[in-house]
Every structure is written in C-alpha cells, then in structure tokens.
Amino acid sequence: MKNKIAQIFAASALLLATVAHASTEVALDRAPIDVRNAESLQRGAKLFTNYCLSCHGASVMRYNRLQDIGLTEQQIKDNLMFATDKIGEPMRVAMQAKDGKVWFGATPPDLSLVARSRGADWLYTYLRSFYRDPSRPTGWNNAVFDKVGMPHVLWQQQGDLALNVVPGRVEAKGPVVRSWETVEHVDGKEKIETHQLVLTRPGDLTRLTDGKANTLDFDSQVADLTNYLVFMGEPAQVTRERVGYGVLLFLIFILVPMTYLLKKEYWRDVH
Numbered sequence: 001m002k003n004k005i006a007q008i009f010a011a012s013a014l015l016l017a018t019v020a021h022a023s024t025e026v027a028l029d030r031a032p033i034d035v036r037n038a039e040s041l042q043r044g045a046k047l048f049t050n051y052c053l054s055c056h057g058a059s060v061m062r063y064n065r066l067q068d069i070g071l072t073e074q075q076i077k078d079n080l081m082f083a084t085d086k087i088g089e090p091m092r093v094a095m096q097a098k099d100g101k102v103w104f105g106a107t108p109p110d111l112s113l114v115a116r117s118r119g120a121d122w123l124y125t126y127l128r129s130f131y132r133d134p135s136r137p138t139g140w141n142n143a144v145f146d147k148v149g150m151p152h153v154l155w156q157q158q159g160d161l162a163l164n165v166v167p168g169r170v171e172a173k174g175p176v177v178r179s180w181e182t183v184e185h186v187d188g189k190e191k192i193e194t195h196q197l198v199l200t201r202p203g204d205l206t207r208l209t210d211g212k213a214n215t216l217d218f219d220s221q222v223a224d225l226t227n228y229l230v231f232m233g234e235p236a237q238v239t240r241e242r243v244g245y246g247v248l249l250f251l252i253f254i255l256v257p258m259t260y261l262l263k264k265e266y267w268r269d270v271h
Helices: 002-023 038-052 065-071 073-079 097-104 114-118 119-128 216-233 235-271
Strands: 058-062 130-132 141-143 159-167 176-186 189-202 207-209 211-212
Touching: 002 216, 038 065, 058 065, 065 073, 114 119, 114 216, 119 216, 130 189, 189 207
Parallel strands: 130 159
Antiparallel strands: 130 141, 159 189, 176 189, 207 211
C-alpha cells in the first residue's frame, strides 16, 4: 500500500513538474505559410542558399527540385548553386562537419526535414527571436532556444534586440518586438514574469518610428524563408494534393454513377 501511495505521489510530482515546465515556454507566433506561393518560395530559396547553406545542409533536397517552384535550370545554376555545378546534386553543406563542431560546439544539423520536426510556427518565431547576449560565445542567444550555439545570421536585416524580463504582467510599450508571459508555481505560489524583446538598434529591414518598432519587412523575409523550409520538407506536397483532388473528382463523378448503374442493372433481373 505504501509503495502504491509513493508511486502516486511520484507521478503527481512529475505531472506538476511537466505543467510548470510547459507554462514557462515561449508563445509561438503563427507562420504565414503558403507553399503554393511560388514567388515567396523563390525568395526563400535565395535566402536559404545565401545564409543557411554555408553551415546547414539539405541532403535530401536536390537543386533540380527548385524547378517545381518556377525556376529554370539556368536560373538555378546562375543564382543558387555555389557548392556544385551539377543540378542533380543534393544541397550539401559547404562547411566540414568537424569544423562546425569546433566553431559552434556541435555540428549544425541538416535542415531537410526541420520544418516537419519543429513545425513552421516554431521556425518562424525562432528566426525572429535572437537577442544580444555577451555571455554567449557568439554574442547571441535566442528566446525560443536558450543557449543556442547558432549565431544570428540575419542580424544585419533585423538589427539588435535585447531581452528584458520584468516581474508581473506588463503592457508592451515602446520598441517591443515580441512580448509573452511565463507562469511558474513555486511552493504553492504563482510567479508571473513578462519577457520582452526590444529593438535597440534597427537593421536594414527594421526601423524605429516614433519610438515604436516596425519589423514588417523583416518578418516578411523570415516568412519567405520559413515557407521554403516547409516546402523543402515535402516538395511534392502541392502535386500530391492536386492528384488527390483529381482522384476524389473521379470517384464522385465517374465511379459512383457507374457503381449505381451496375447495381441497378444487376438487381433488375432479381426483382
């Protein structure tokens, strides 16, 4: 009996710990994803090859699949291929794995399926949540991925952000880019903190207007990159859905009437 009670208490403690941990997670922004938007995917592919492919690979994605988003073979060769001259080659990383481990503490992961494992909302929020942190080796940290080893590769476009943590609930004012609350239960008491990412220095795609942060252009750029990462996780998604709709139309307008007519013909002699 005592063992059973101990197990119940242990399970309860684990549940409370899980709830407390979940309550401190960063709220995710919804990513404006549209894998049918070819222009957005083309802009995202350009961002990926220029800013991501030097450290991260996409080993299951081949350059010639970019023709699915409206690019010609020549456009791909001229603008997006820097590590190979064969369009059928995978999008391999230019950096050596051993060098990445030395520079960043861990080998940068392959991004072929990152959108399927992390989710579009996570990626969209993560790419917009870097802030200056002198205690980190790269000088950057991330509100979504604490103590991240990756530097902020889009800092010139976004500018510099600072993370402010304030006790209690505080209304977002001034150059606040993102704001969220975390709740922890410590010794039966509720501890609420407000986390705010503040734009301290504008970048090429952000600006301060009347003391308020305007990040629409940068957010749009990150949306294009996230959109491409989602596409890269399943390049055949649009084709698959188109084929699926065709099969459904076939079933509705051809197979169902044929089935009805066959049934009617069969039962005519029975009656």
